[in-house]
Amino acid sequence: MQKVAIIGCGAYMDSGYGCPGEWRCLKAAAMGEGKFEEASAVVAFVKCECPGRSLAPNTGMAIKLSEVKPDAIYISSCMANAKPACPYASAEEMAKILQDKTGVPVILGTHDYK
Numbered sequence: 407m408q409k410v411a412i413i414g415c416g417a418y419m420d421s422g423y424g425c426p427g428e429w430r431c432l433k434a435a436a437m438g439e440g441k442f443e444e445a446s447a448v449v450a451f452v453k454c455e456c457p458g459r460s461l462a463p464n465t466g467m468a469i470k471l472s473e474v475k476p477d478a479i480y481i482s483s484c485m486a487n488a489k490p491a492c493p494y495a496s497a498e499e500m501a502k503i504l505q506d507k508t509g510v511p512v513i514l515g516t517h518d519y520k
């Protein structure tokens with residue numbers, strides 16, 4: 407079973423319109439659905455906070471403190487496909503920053519649930 411970290415958009419999570427941490431990302435990981443090619447253990451769930459500067463260091467700290475290096479980092483579907491988009495950085499830019507910081511491959515999106 408692969409180990410994964412998931413990143414959620416804090417601005418969206420705080421709005422209460424179906425937070426990425428509510429169930430969709432977690433169900434997709436558990437069931438191996440959506441962007442997850444196999445059932446996956448979520449070893450970290452990190453909340454991005456505007457303007458996003460803390461995301462990479464917080465993710466690095468979560469990996470360090472948990473002492474579990476994930477096989478992949480998933481940027482939640484709500485964050486990767488946000489409309490309107492994040493005003494600070496594209497999901498691709500966020501993914502590159504995360505990948506450069508952690509050395510872990512980053513995948514855009516988690517699930518296709520409505």
Ligand code: SF4
Pocket residue numbers: 414415416417418454455456457458485492493494495
């Ligand atoms: S910086 Fe962008 S992705 Fe991060 S919480 Fe703010 S709006 Fe969401």
